[in-house]
Amino acid sequence: MSTTPKFRIAICGGGVGGLTLAVALSRYPDIVVDVYEAAQSFYEVGAGFGIWPRAFKVLRNFGPDFERQLLQRCGSEYTEKYVPAIKFRKSDQPVGIDLFYLMTKGNQLRIHRADFHGILLSHLPPSCTTHNAKRLKSYTQPFNGRSRNSPITLTFGDGSTATCDVLIGADGIRSAVRSCMMRELAEGMHPNEKQSVLSCINPVWSGATAYRTLISAEKLRTRCPNHSVFRGGITQYMGKDAVRLSLNHDIHCAEADALQFFLVYTISRGKYINFAGFTLQPDLVDTAYEADARIPRRSFQGKANHEWVGELTAEQFVEPFKDFEEDAKVLLECVDRGTLWAVHTVKTLPSTNFGRVALLGDAAHGMLPFQGAGAGLSIEDAYLLATVLGHKSTTLAMVPRALAIYDKLRRPFSSDVAMRSRLCGQLYTFQKAVPLHEFGNTITKNSEWAWLTELDDALEEAIKLVEDSSINIR
Numbered sequence: 001m002s003t004t005p006k007f008r009i010a011i012c013g014g015g016v017g018g019l020t021l022a023v024a025l026s027r028y029p030d031i032v033v034d035v036y037e038a039a040q041s042f043y044e045v046g047a048g049f050g051i052w053p054r055a056f057k058v059l060r061n062f063g064p065d066f067e068r069q070l071l072q073r074c075g076s077e078y079t080e081k082y083v084p085a086i087k088f089r090k091s092d093q094p095v096g097i098d099l100f101y102l103m104t105k106g107n108q109l110r111i112h113r114a115d116f117h118g119i120l121l122s123h124l125p126p127s128c129t130t131h132n133a134k135r136l137k138s139y140t141q142p143f144n145g146r147s148r149n150s151p152i153t154l155t156f157g158d159g160s161t162a163t164c165d166v167l168i169g170a171d172g173i174r175s176a177v178r179s180c181m182m183r184e185l186a187e188g189m190h191p192n193e194k195q196s197v198l199s200c201i202n203p204v205w206s207g208a209t210a211y212r213t214l215i216s217a218e219k220l221r222t223r224c225p226n227h228s229v230f231r232g233g234i235t236q237y238m239g240k241d242a243v244r245l246s247l248n249h250d251i252h253c254a255e256a257d258a259l260q261f262f263l264v265y266t267i268s269r270g271k272y273i274n275f276a277g278f279t280l281q282p283d284l285v286d287t288a289y290e291a292d293a294r295i296p297r298r299s300f301q302g303k304a305n306h307e308w309v310g311e312l313t314a315e316q317f318v319e320p321f322k323d324f325e326e327d328a329k330v331l332l333e334c335v336d337r338g339t340l341w342a343v344h345t346v347k348t349l350p351s352t353n354f355g356r357v358a359l360l361g362d363a364a365h366g367m368l369p370f371q372g373a374g375a376g377l378s379i380e381d382a383y384l385l386a387t388v389l390g391h392k393s394t395t396l397a398m399v400p401r402a403l404a405i406y407d408k409l410r411r412p413f414s415s416d417v418a419m420r421s422r423l424c425g426q427l428y429t430f431q432k433a434v435p436l437h438e439f440g441n442t443i444t445k446n447s448e449w450a451w452l453t454e455l456d457d458a459l460e461e462a463i464k465l466v467e468d469s470s471i472n473i474r
């Protein structure tokens with residue numbers, strides 16, 4: 001680097017949001033970046049995820065080479081036209097029926113997580129260094145007096161330390177950065193307020209459990225060459241006790257203790273079928289998750305034997321969906337094994353920034369996955385953060401203001417999406433009684449922000465606030 005860096009940013013967590021931030025910061029060669037990742041490698045978590053048009057348009061800013069690689073890995077072109085994105089089926093009968101096709105303006109792209117990480121890693125600039133097997137334990141930041149701009153100290157699980165000027169916690173749902181930040185925020189507060197802030201440290205169980213696996217497309221093709229999953233798009237099978245239709249086609253509330261549905265789509269250019277199934281237990285929302293002792297635990301986020309993630313045999317995996325229609329059964333017969341995830345969420349935080357530290361992605365707003373939006377939001381957070389931090393008006397002394405601008409623009413937006421995701425879960429499992437003709441419309445209205453809106457307005461507002469420091473942002 002020829003110029004003296006304006007500051008050094010440490011990104012804690014090299015997942016979707018952390019690596020996107022590192023790439024987004026590459027436009028600012030006067031910023032030095034270190035990514036600290038707890039896992040031994042960046043490729044550990046294998047599953048697919050969908051990228052809605054809003055997030056795709058953000059990724060397009062990384063240039064034509066990035067876009068070409070992304071589309072190639074997704075195995076599809078991008079279109080601005082209206083296309084069918086998700087087919088919702090009633091599947092708790094021998095022959096299922098189509099309930100509704102969700103149409104989106106612009107197609108959702110679907111990718112294997114490892115492929116996405118691979119593209120991001122190949123676009124990291126020389127000003128960025130990655131460090132694996134570095135699990136952050138805590139940080140300390142100086143605040144007052146002459147030490148106000150002194151480095152932040154990071155302490156890792158292996159006893160080593162590092163320093164930085166700015167720390168971004170992109171360390172997922174169980175964020176160590178969030179834990180330290182909430183303690184910092186709570187310091188000196190009235191006991192009641194303090195308790196409320198400290199209650200945001202630990203995520204809470206949502207009552208939802210996810211069943212995740214990849215099915216070999218070849219295996220399914222051998223059994224059922226014309227299976228509807230090969231026609232593209234997402235199919236969502238809603239099952240046993242989840243859907244009750246009366247004669248006049250009104251949907252009645254589900255009465256079951258546990259509600260199930262699963263969705264499938266192809267990834268890796270048709271090599272695999274991504275399977276994400278869910279059971280929901282509404283009466284267990286916000287309770288402590290109790291892992292089933294019979295299910296072996298699996299490592300997750302660099303932690304061996306993580307209590308939230310279990311290894312399932314094929315038999316255990318298909319159990320909640322075993323009475324589904326034939327079309328679904330064929331898919332289930334192709335499952336070799338899978339994982340069980342207790343889906344946790346993060347309470348709405350009082351702030352996602354404090355001093356020169358900020359949170360992004362699941363660390364800031366881990367939510368229910370029923371809008372398929374969490375990764376996209378991490379991408380948006382990362383891009384907006386890079387924009388405010390990289391701006392030439394953001395000197396080290398101005399970093400707290402830049403991070404406060406990020407918080408002001410992103411926190412209400414993410415909270416709104418979290419609420420919409422919860423509503424989607426209720427609609428998909430028919431905890432809300434909705435007339436059939438309104439079912440599709442309600443889902444569309446609740447989700448269309450992901451393809452009808454763009455991040456650009458927030459970016460414009462962010463730049464205005466960074467450039468004019470006389471504007472009060474709180």
Ligand SMILES: Cc1cc2nc3c(=O)[nH]c(=O)nc-3n(C[C@H](O)[C@H](O)[C@H](O)COP(=O)(O)OP(=O)(O)OC[C@H]3O[C@@H](n4cnc5c(N)ncnc54)[C@H](O)[C@@H]3O)c2cc1C
Pocket residue numbers: 012013014015016017018036037038039048049050051134135136137170171172173174175176210212276300301302341343360361362363369371372373374375376377378
């Ligand atoms: C079943 C399911 C399906 C989903 N489908 C979709 C979808 O289709 N579309 C979508 O947009 N979203 C989807 N999501 C949500 C999405 O997966 C997450 O929102 C997204 O991965 C969050 O990105 P992140 O960068 O914040 O966190 P992560 O991707 O979880 O990355 C966090 C990183 O931090 C590392 N880390 C953790 N602790 C530490 C530490 N102390 N020190 C250093 N590193 C640490 C971890 O190892 C990890 O690499 C789904 C989620 C689930 C559960």
